[in-house]
Amino acid sequence: MPLWTRLLRWYDKNGRDLPWRKTRDPYRILVSEIMLQQTQVSRGLIFYERWLRQFPSWNKVAIATNSQVIHAWAGLGYNRRALMLRDIARQVVADPSLRGLSSTKQSRDKGSIRFARNDMEDAWIKLKGVGPYTAAAIATFAFHERTIPIDTNIRRVLGRLLFGTTYPQPAIDDKIRANVDHVLPKRGRFFDVPQAIFDLATTHCAKVPTCATCPMRTVCPAAAKFLSGRVRVPKQMVKKAVESRHRDKRFPDRIYRGRILRLVRENGSVALDEIGQAVDVGYDATVDHDWIVAMVGRMEKDGMLSYSDNRVTLPINV
Numbered sequence: 001m002p003l004w005t006r007l008l009r010w011y012d013k014n015g016r017d018l019p020w021r022k023t024r025d026p027y028r029i030l031v032s033e034i035m036l037q038q039t040q041v042s043r044g045l046i047f048y049e050r051w052l053r054q055f056p057s058w059n060k061v062a063i064a065t066n067s068q069v070i071h072a073w074a075g076l077g078y079n080r081r082a083l084m085l086r087d088i089a090r091q092v093v094a095d096p097s098l099r100g101l102s103s104t105k106q107s108r109d110k111g112s113i114r115f116a117r118n119d120m121e122d123a124w125i126k127l128k129g130v131g132p133y134t135a136a137a138i139a140t141f142a143f144h145e146r147t148i149p150i151d152t153n154i155r156r157v158l159g160r161l162l163f164g165t166t167y168p169q170p171a172i173d174d175k176i177r178a179n180v181d182h183v184l185p186k187r188g189r190f191f192d193v194p195q196a197i198f199d200l201a202t203t204h205c206a207k208v209p210t211c212a213t214c215p216m217r218t219v220c221p222a223a224a225k226f227l228s229g230r231v232r233v234p235k236q237m238v239k240k241a242v243e244s245r246h247r248d249k250r251f252p253d254r255i256y257r258g259r260i261l262r263l264v265r266e267n268g269s270v271a272l273d274e275i276g277q278a279v280d281v282g283y284d285a286t287v288d289h290d291w292i293v294a295m296v297g298r299m300e301k302d303g304m305l306s307y308s309d310n311r312v313t314l315p316i317n318v
């Protein structure tokens, strides 16, 4: 039985019921993809509906200011994603072919639009802010192009299932792509296979997998290795990603940047000199002032804040 048949049979009974799986609207799919970067699905679900109420279409978000999208993203973290989503929308609005609305490469066939092989993946990857994973995800989930979006979950599951590699690294991606015919059917529901793999990655094939109960264990060359109990998580994967942190501060800078943004968002305008004490109980102006100034400067450069006359605000009319 082909790999995809096993995966899809399991998925049909066990797959998660998620709103972005019930649409082929590239906008909604992009919103979900960007929100789910660094955000758990349960949390993403709440923000997904909220965002779509405020920005239901490409056009609505494309005309939003930095301040508006930052307000709408409040609580999700990694706020640059909000600006990135808006900036991608502006590029899509400028080129309707990215929405599948018109393109010299498309031909109409009985009312539906047909694409040449992976046209959309090729077009989307050229956009600023869109990487190979997102381009492939939009191409397959929205436009039903036959391609594999490879993120850490897909890499982990397919590296194990195809090659028996217990902890696959990004260098394996080309090998995975070269084996597309072992993963996706030529026709039919190839676009559901990655969704099945996402769910398998969550339920069984996690960093430390539960092979004993996995529906793929009889065909997976990594299962015996894990079941032997001799596989250890590689040290480089146990170590937490190194995030920049100022001297002996309790949290990485990312947390303090989030606090600064929240402070400014909630107060409208804050004096630069008041920020340190407001976001850090251990603030000491003699050694922390420059650190706060540098974070504000970086956020200003990223388009998240404005600074003038010693006051920090959200950007206006950008």
Ligand code: SF4
Pocket (backbone or CB within 6 Å): 157, 160, 161, 204, 205, 206, 209, 210, 211, 212, 214, 215, 216, 217, 218, 220, 221, 222, 223, 226
């Ligand atoms: S058998 Fe184990 S390693 Fe293979 S796919 Fe299932 S959980 Fe992953």
